[in-house]
Amino acid sequence: MRHRKRTWIPGLLLISPSLILLAVFVYGLIGWTVDLSMQDRHNARPSKGFVGLDNYDKLFNHDINDRFTHSLLNLLVFTVVFIVGTIVLGLLWSLLLERGARAEGFFRTVYLFPMAVSFVASGVVWRWLMNPGQGENAGGINAIFEGLGLHFLEGPWWTDPDWGMAAMAMPAVWQLSGYVMALFLAGFRGIPDELREAAVVDGATTFQLYRRVLFPQLTPTILSALIITGHMSMKMFDLIMSVSGAQWLTEVPAVYVWQTLLTRDYAKAAAISVFLLLVVAVVVVPYLIHVNRSEKRS
Amino acid sequence: MRLSRRMAVAAVAFGTLMATVACTSTDEPGTGTGTKEVEVFTWWADGGEKAGLTGLETVFGTECKDFKFVNGAVAGGAGSNAKQVLASRLQQGTPPDTFQAHAGAELSDYINDDQIEDLSAQYGEWGLSNAFPKGLIDNLTVDGKIYSVPANIHRANVLWGNKTVLAKAGITKDATTLEGFFADLDKLKAAGVATPLALGKDWTQQMLFEALLISKLGPEKFNALWNGTGDWAGADMTAAITDYKKLLTYTNSDRDTFDWTDAEKMLMDGKAAYQLMGDWEAADLDAKGFKDYSYSVFPGNGNVFQWLADSFVLPKGAKNADGTKCWLKTVGSAAGQAEFNKKKGSIPARTDVPADGFPAYQQAAMNDWKTAVQVPSCPHGSACAQTWQGAVGSAQGKFSTDGDVAALQAALASAAAEFGPKAK
Numbered sequence: 011m012r013h014r015k016r017t018w019i020p021g022l023l024l025i026s027p028s029l030i031l032l033a034v035f036v037y038g039l040i041g042w043t044v045d046l047s048m049q050d051r052h053n054a055r056p057s058k059g060f061v062g063l064d065n066y067d068k069l070f071n072h073d074i075n076d077r078f079t080h081s082l083l084n085l086l087v088f089t090v091v092f093i094v095g096t097i098v099l100g101l102l103w104s105l106l107l108e109r110g111a112r113a114e115g116f117f118r119t120v121y122l123f124p125m126a127v128s129f130v131a132s133g134v135v136w137r138w139l140m141n142p143g144q145g146e147n148a149g150g151i152n153a154i155f156e157g158l159g160l161h162f163l164e165g166p167w168w169t170d171p172d173w174g175m176a177a178m179a180m181p182a183v184w185q186l187s188g189y190v191m192a193l194f195l196a197g198f199r200g201i202p203d204e205l206r207e208a209a210v211v212d213g214a215t216t217f218q219l220y221r222r223v224l225f226p227q228l229t230p231t232i233l234s235a236l237i238i239t240g241h242m243s244m245k246m247f248d249l250i251m252s253v254s255g256a257q258w259l260t261e262v263p264a265v266y267v268w269q270t271l272l273t274r275d276y277a278k279a280a281a282i283s284v285f286l287l288l289v290v291a292v293v294v295v296p297y298l299i300h301v302n303r304s305e306k307r308s
Numbered sequence: 309m310r311l312s313r314r315m316a317v318a319a320v321a322f323g324t325l326m327a328t329v330a331c332t333s334t335d336e337p338g339t340g341t342g343t344k345e346v347e348v349f350t351w352w353a354d355g356g357e358k359a360g361l362t363g364l365e366t367v368f369g370t371e372c373k374d375f376k377f378v379n380g381a382v383a384g385g386a387g388s389n390a391k392q393v394l395a396s397r398l399q400q401g402t403p404p405d406t407f408q409a410h411a412g413a414e415l416s417d418y419i420n421d422d423q424i425e426d427l428s429a430q431y432g433e434w435g436l437s438n439a440f441p442k443g444l445i446d447n448l449t450v451d452g453k454i455y456s457v458p459a460n461i462h463r464a465n466v467l468w469g470n471k472t473v474l475a476k477a478g479i480t481k482d483a484t485t486l487e488g489f490f491a492d493l494d495k496l497k498a499a500g501v502a503t504p505l506a507l508g509k510d511w512t513q514q515m516l517f518e519a520l521l522i523s524k525l526g527p528e529k530f531n532a533l534w535n536g537t538g539d540w541a542g543a544d545m546t547a548a549i550t551d552y553k554k555l556l557t558y559t560n561s562d563r564d565t566f567d568w569t570d571a572e573k574m575l576m577d578g579k580a581a582y583q584l585m586g587d588w589e590a591a592d593l594d595a596k597g598f599k600d601y602s603y604s605v606f607p608g609n610g611n612v613f614q615w616l617a618d619s620f621v622l623p624k625g626a627k628n629a630d631g632t633k634c635w636l637k638t639v640g641s642a643a644g645q646a647e648f649n650k651k652k653g654s655i656p657a658r659t660d661v662p663a664d665g666f667p668a669y670q671q672a673a674m675n676d677w678k679t680a681v682q683v684p685s686c687p688h689g690s691a692c693a694q695t696w697q698g699a700v701g702s703a704q705g706k707f708s709t710d711g712d713v714a715a716l717q718a719a720l721a722s723a724a725a726e727f728g729p730k731a732k
Contacts, residue, residue: 023319052695054399054421074699074726075706075719142562147579169564171709257510258705259564269702272388273694274395274417 047280095183100190121188133252140167197231346631349404351390353383360652372634403623410689411619443682456619460654489607506571506580523608536729591653613680616688696727
């Protein structure tokens with residue numbers, strides 16, 4: 011008995027600093043933010059009292075110009091384009107490489123490399139590439155189209171009121187597709203060769219081999235890719251700030267939090283943050299539970 | 309034996325980590341500030357602003373020999389970094405001895421939070437009440453009290469022009485009425501200037517809208533909008549927004565991607581004929597070597613001077629209140645204002661500073677300042693607090709993309725109701 015006690019004490023002691031720091035700076039502060047989001051505190055003075063879910067009600071029903079709902083819609087467009095874009099491109103690239111392309115290592119690096127660039131740096135470049143000027147004022151991609159005589163392809167990019175956020179997702183797709191490709195490539199490599207050989211012996215065509223044998227094995231990989239790109243997308247801030255700056259047209263919840271904090275509306279900023287955390291949690295927590303279960307099973 | 313050694317290692321590691329955490333948290337900000345030192349907190353870390361601050365420091369050195377100037381400038385983000393640092397210092401109860409803030413309604417955040425002292429008595433003592441124009445004193449006064457000393461004045465409602473482009477379209481004199489201005493814009497379009505009026509994003513759009521409001525409503529009704537007695541929902545406001553929508557059709561459609569310097573470049577390149585911008589544009593155009601510009605007050609504004617100002621305050625709990633008062637006295641003095649503004653490219657808030665030694669534009673503005681009717685500006689903090697400004701900016705951004713007149717008016721009215729002086 012004494013012996014067992016002794017074995018766990020050093021371990022607990024060693025991890026306790028990180029446990030304490032996590033408890034205070036992550037979970038403690040989440041609790042503090044949730045509390046703040048239910049206070050009547052819209053300036054730097056102390057709270058005027060507990061107001062329950064009023065701040066959330068205001069966000070959804072009484073925000074001027076429905077600003078919050080507008081930012082959620084922007085985020086939805088961005089997220090859909092971002093996730094679909096990275097998964098389609100990543101899958102395509104990994105398929106090409108998986109088929110045994112020459113110089114695979116080289117191409118893998120080329121596709122993966124954009125991920126090393128920060129969103130701020132690529133945002134500054136894409137801001138110029140996606141210059142919305144057209145005709146004689148064209149810049150960036152529009153200027154290339156103009157030079158090629160393809161006027162009809164020139165677009166307003168992110169300044170389009172309805173689909174601008176789809177253009178905003180382009181830099182993110184460009185950056186993260188390589189990463190998703192690497193995930194898929196690892197997934198393909200994890201499938202035992204025996205399975206492929208058995209399928210070929212049974213007379214499966216290449217299409218059937220992928221459709222019936224390989225893709226079903228990739229389900230966990232697709233799930234990971236969805237979760238990783240999904241939660242990145244919901245917290246998107248730096249890319250948007252460097253392409254467009256904070257403005258109505260491209261506002262997403264994370265940018266809205268920033269704007270609200272700058273004007274000292276603490277409770278409102280906290281309410282948006284908590285809502286954002288909940289949305290991300292809805293995506294991430296089931297995944298964590300799933301991973302945990304499958305690890306226990308094996 | 310092996311186990312107890314592991315235990316010892318773990319205990320030492322744990323102890324060290326916790327000690328590190330404890331040490332870093334006891335590091336107090338602003339240690340070593342003696343009572344003779346005056347920490348001046350600004351975001352003036354570069355260019356003309358830094359030169360102006362150094363000028364003030366020199367005057368402070370001769371006027372206030374007992375005290376020592378400590379530069380607490382925080383660079384970056386056009387002041388947003390500094391504002392973040394300041395907010396946390398005020399919350400912790402360790403304010404600098406004085407800090408920079410836009411004069412006017414933007415101070416109401418600090419006033420409501422009970423973070424700065426009333427300076428009305430000092431205004432009398434130092435003779436500032438008579439040295440500043442009455443219109444400015446009226447705009448600065450909150451419930452009978454004044455809380456800051458402005459160091460400079462900028463004018464927001466100035467229309468800048470490219471002389472060559474204007475001459476080509478046969479315009480030799482800037483319009484003085486809104487109707488005349490629209491006629492000139494049409495002339496420019498007919499002469500082949502696709503976007504006669506260059507415009508940038510959010511706050512530059514707010515500035516253009518306010519200049520137009522001054523023309524449509526006149527200074528009294530415009531002032532009333534901000535002090536809570538005006539009507540944002542009236543028919544005259546609808547007419548003004550409709551005119552503003554028309555005005556936007558003469559501007560560049562990619563305005564939401566432009567900063568004010570991008571719009572300025574359109575003017576310099578001759579792609580646009582006009583731009584509305586504050587008078588810091590004069591110094592900027594000079595610095596860029598562009599001489600071919602004209603300037604006039606926005607058409608229909610008459611003798612209205614839409615002002616904005618940087619000012620200094622006395623925070624509650626400042627370590628060296630006497631030193632701060634001496635600094636504020638220097639900021640408000642004729643010598644201090646002359647020294648600061650010649651270097652920064654703005655004009656003195658006082659009307660009794662000799663104009664010689666100032667550049668041509670500033671001399672003209674100083675002359676106007678004496679006789680003008682003063683009105684404040686929301687995007688620059690003299691008319692509204694930051695929350696209000698944020699809501700107006702968002703509404704203007706939406707209008708720039710959808711042109712929905714009724715939605716803009718409704719948003720402006722609810723912003724005034726929610727964040728305006730009546731809401732308090």
